[in-house]
Amino acid sequence: MLEQLAELHKLCFPHRPWGADDFADLKKLGCEIVASENGFIVWRTICDEAEIITIGVHPAARGDGIATAMLGLMEHEIKKAGVKKIFLEVSAENAPAIALYKKCGFIQNGRRPKYYDGIDAVLMKKEI
Secondary structure, three states, rough: OOOHHHHHHHHHHOOOOOOOHHHHHHHHHHOEEOOOOOOOEEEEOOOOEEEEEEEEEEEEOOOOOOOHHHHHHHHHHHHHHHEEEEEEEOOOOHHHHHHHHHHHOOOEEOOOOEOOEEEEEEEEEOOO
């Protein structure tokens, strides 16, 4: 499964692909990973907070609602664990992702200047 996930990640993020070992390391650190044929989401929970590590959708399947479904699935799972807040960071240049997060109820709560190789990271959160 981790090899297929790494292949999907490479399609989603060709400029910075993760390998199967990267995903294995995330699992060892306690991250949850949910994946389908065309999408995945990785998050971790600490006490009553969750952090989205990454989410990706195959380029040919973007706009089909997969990311929204993945976020909904994650939110359902973390609510059962007593999570009250979700945090994430996203490249300021990733307008489609920022729009998705806003549509799903996230609000911007900060920036990290030049976080991604000179590009700002937008910090977002959602209270659930």
